Amino acid sequence: MTVIDISSLETTLSSDQCIKCNICTASCPVAAVTDKFPGPKAVGPQMQRLRQPSAPSYDKSVDFCNGCGVCSLVCPHGVQIAEMNAVARAVQMDRDGVPLRNKMLGRPEPLGKIGTLTAPFSNLPLALPPLRWAMEKTIGIHRKAPFPSFTGKRFRKWFKSHAPENLIGRRKVVYFHGCSTNYYEPRVGKAVVKVLEHFGCKVSIAEQNCCGLPMQSNGEFDAARELAKSNIAKLMPYIRENYVIVGSSTSCTLALKHDYQNILGLQGRDVEMIAKNTFDIFEFLDDLFTEQTLNPQFRRIKDAVFYHPPCQQRSHFMGQPATKILRRIPGLSFEVSTADCCGVAGTYGLKAEKYQISRDIGETLFAQIDRHSPSRVLCDSETCRWWIEGHTDVESIHPIELIADALPR
Amino acid sequence: MADGKLLIVGAGLSGLFAGILAARADLDVTIVARGQGNLMLGTGTIDVHGYQGKARLEVPALGALDDDHPYHKLSDYALREAIELLREICRRRGNPMIGNLEKNLLLPTALGTSRPTTLAPISMVAGSLRDESPLWIARLNGFRDFFPQLMHNRLPQNIHIVDLALTAKEFRRDAYTTDLARMLDNFHKREQITNAWRKSILDYRKKTGEAVTRLGLPAILGLENPRVVLADVEDALECHVFEIPTLPPSVPGMRLYNLLRAEFLTLGGQLVLGPSVKGKISKYQRGSAVMKTANKTEKAIEADAILLASGGFGHHGLVANVDGSVTESVFDLPVDYLTDRHAWTAESYLDAHPYAKFGLRTNAQMQPINQNNKLQADNIWACGSILAGADRLSEGSREGISLSTAFTAVENIIQALS
Amino acid sequence: MRKQFTEVLVIGGGATGLSAARDAVMRGFKTLLLEKGDLAHGTSGRYHGLLHSGGRYVVSDPHSARDCIAENRILRKIIPSAIENTDGWFVTTPEDDPAYADTFLAACKAQGVPAEELNVDVLLNKERLLNQRISRTIRVPDAACDSFDATHILAHDIKARGAKVLLRHEVIGLEIRRQKVCGVNVRNLLTDEEFLIETSMVLNCSGAWAGNIAAMAGGFLKVTPGKGTMIAMNTRLVNTVVNRCKLPHDGDILVPVGTVSVIGTTDIPVESPDQYPIEDWEVEFLLNEGEALIPGFKKFRALRAWAGVRPLYDPTAGGKTESRDLTRSHAVIDHQARDGVGGLLTMVGGKFTTMRLMAQDLVDEACKQLRTKRPCTTAETPAEAPGTKHYYLAQRLNRWEQSHAQHTALTDPIICECELVPESKVRAGIEASQSKILNDLRRDTRLGMGPCQGGFCAYRANGIACGMLAQTPEDAHTTLAQFLQERWKGQRNLLWDHNLRQLELDQNIYRNLLGLDHTVDTADIELYPTEKTA
């Protein structure tokens, strides 16, 4: 039994706090659209009391939880429902074996490596309907699920060749770019570097690998732990040198901040140090402006955008620093989404049996976007951006890209 | 107009309402709450004062309450204005509330007792027990949270039970009130459901020869647009329809939560759900607060004023400890409570329990004071269920206290900041 | 007055009485059992839940230890579905003398209790909450046995074999003719009807109440009720039985039973088996003892506190003795020899674990007195019950998940969500018992035993029962209030943190949303006479 570890015990034992009030049940975006999922209370704290490490259990419905974390957010009593569900799913997969499909979706990195090498050819299969149909039938990836396209030049390559603005910055930052920035959206990484350097930071990029979240949410805890440990080992030297870790993908940073300990159950000083020193890019900027009493000036951008803080962002429990900073851009008008979740939740919505659920969840958000008809949708998580673009035909970018644009020239 | 940053701890009725009031006054308001508040669990009505002992009150009788009751700390207009404002917001946002402070409404509970309240959503008022005509109550087969046979014959009104199919289509798991409400929100499903119900009502009439004039349903008439759902259901069934609150989650409560949240956000307020707030009081009597983020670090929250709307024992505003002590969870402010734990509760489960009155003691400005009436911090206020001196359940006064104390606290905060 | 006859009449529907009835009916006697409450309503339904391996007694009471290990093996075969094979461990915490483990191992060997000392990591890796400073760990074949399951299985078996079981029937007197008990006077507590049952042999298995029956025969029997308090923690903090490796003492065992884990017990002589309120210091004491096994024990949610009374027989009848020192072993008392009244045998002492053996000894003696030779076959014959496999925790979860996969939730909703009791089970329970006492349903199904202590399910079950039993709403509301009041007793001592939050929610449901306090007279919710124990 490798899945439950002492600190994920802290998570699973938070079921003690549950008073069965159903607040989570009422707010879960999945339960709201499908009767296949019994809801957070039912599969979370309620089932948790009946789970037993040593006995056989048929514990399947938890797989319909998309891990959005809304339940943990609304629960007034600190029950870590979403986290508990992730652990339960992993236990189940550990027993039954992880499907091939989940293994593929859990590994964006090897996929990305092959993909970028062969781009633009590698984008082809994902665009061809017959192939997508075959993929759905054989491995269960939905034929309509939007996939990003590979870019030819990886972010890391660009970074090595770019001339840093700041070598002796006041703040030392090691940028955790994550897989998607490296393979699919180097533009996000470039924006991050530009903004950080503009505000006087010395930016490095450590050797790093996938944060492990895709594997974790596809039930492969052991493999995810290996990735986590490897990241910790690669990042620790920077921490010792007083760097802070800044990330632009709110899901990667949440993994570093929270999931390594509370879901994967890693323990020790290193993982704690990593957690405490990891910042979301906007959180970092907001803190920086406050600390140094900066009052940064931005260029005027006459635009109407829509900001959707993804569920992973909310799970940072840090409020919405992005809105505070966007508000400083003169001319910019933006609406903030009140939808809890776009639906895709990482790789959940790509799965054939869940695609429709994710679409239905997304309807609330898509309708809001439709109502405001913004020029662009801002969102801090890559999979959400692709999903939103796929279903609304509105371009979706990371909010940091807009900030980079707004920097005085 | 004032100008400054206000932190409100708690997203229940008092926290959201205070947030709205403060945002309307142009304060920069952030609500931080470790989760959603009591609204999701309650009746969705606004109770001001319903009982004196076991007797139902025709009109709130605030004068009869103990001297240290929170109502006695308020100006004479606070309650009235708070109720008016709430009513205005609810009407504007499509969920009109009916009733007034002159006379309590009497509405049936799911056990068939009559419950006094000041304001009720429009979807409930056809159930009024001031009307002596009979009630027909729907039994939704397969729905485990509503058993009208338990209210049968409890009231002076004649009660008849009508069986209705739960849904037109089979629901494949245990259905909660919110599930049914969401089905009714959906136009197509609503049509299917009401058609099926209509058939049942016609059959019922054929069988019994009785025409249904008003029909009670569990409180499930839609989350998004209750007025439309109510109208459609009434049209289809050709009778008045009313909701009866039942086990949580509370659909009427969630509507209130949603609309207050929307109002607050529209006014530019920030709502942060999830983190718990911890605070300190400096030796200069100033409170400051941090929130606990996902990586267990503490993030400072900038605030010129802090309003505790963090609830009573049910929502962590107050915490009872193993050793028999009681703490206020954010600042560890002094709490009024009995040290002998045996005295906290009554022998009988259903009686009034003394612990219900535990809480923070405040001055007339809604600022926490200790037992010697000493002010604890210059920039901390409190409102809602964290306040000492009221037994909200026994009095039927929860929402009235929340609204009026929020009103008074914000009034004082604005004054202090300007 | 209605008259009935039975060859053997058993008083008491606890572990002992049911076992005795089973033994008697299997030896071919026409048998009838009377119980004033529900099955397991006495000590059996309030015990600690441990099927002893004998380990606990190897040093202090070797005779008991040998009985326990033998019966432990037998019960696993005859009532498997009531037993969870949890194993048990004796552990040396920093507070215990490490040398005792050697004494313990030697004694286990001598008494034939399988015991094996393993590297501490074996246990500590499995049970991550245990004190990591535990220095020695010895494995023994302890198990957990759910008393409600066990007694239900036995009752089912007895009835299938032709014996009669009358619940809520209290023995109020004995008919004695020519120095011999020839019948018992019985009162049906639900209808207040009284009648006589004639019999050739009365087996008094009324546990802590045995003295009352003996007194009806004019005899004096000193049974000291020893109160033992336990606390059920909300979850299984351990999945195996954990005993402190030291001489038996209070608060030194943690047993995983069903969804909870139970720490216990205390041991205090009390006056009466019907009146024994739980004291605050007991709660504090048990939680502190829990800390020795699991650091941070007090942080976890204590769900419910309750107490049972040990029926400890004092053969010396007099002289002041601490109740734990009284012998634990059982004895058959022949009132012919003792008080000159024939036809009555009383069983005293014993344990849940040894119920079958006790019954065997008792019925052997009955046979002797009835001058018949009939061999006991209870050890070889499994009870007839639907389940033949050992219980395991995830059972209900699996059943639920499977029914969910078949999309049948709509027709069979879960009524008690904490313990996953579906409507079909609730209906079956009410159907079988025809009892409107919701507490009976609780013992049948575990309804209301989870964290919300009836918050949601009591209303639902009440709604179902009201329909099935054609109760008036007035009557139904009273039963609802009675049930909540009964649950209240176990919560009042534990009102901090989680439980006070739970109380707020439950009070909101019953007093705000439903207004139950405005339909029943709260001042005196009369509990059913048989539910009145502390």
Ligand SMILES: Cc1cc2nc3c(=O)[nH]c(=O)nc-3n(C[C@H](O)[C@H](O)[C@H](O)COP(=O)(O)OP(=O)(O)OC[C@H]3O[C@@H](n4cnc5c(N)ncnc54)[C@H](O)[C@@H]3O)c2cc1C
């Ligand atoms: C705190 C505690 C913890 C324990 N833990 C364990 C343990 O872990 N393992 C173990 O093996 N043993 C344990 N025991 C011992 C065990 O519980 C008892 O030995 C056993 O349950 C006794 O069963 P019984 O049937 O003799 O008595 P009871 O279960 O008390 O049954 C007697 C029945 O007789 C009925 N009755 C009484 N008077 C009348 C009357 N006049 N008419 C009709 N019916 C009547 C009562 O209602 C009652 O139901 C524990 C005991 C206590 C107190």
Ligand code: SF4
């Ligand atoms: S997990 Fe939290 S929100 Fe959900 S039912 Fe339990 S206490 Fe309520």
Ligand code: SF4
């Ligand atoms: S994590 Fe999201 S999908 Fe999963 S139970 Fe919670 S709210 Fe529902």
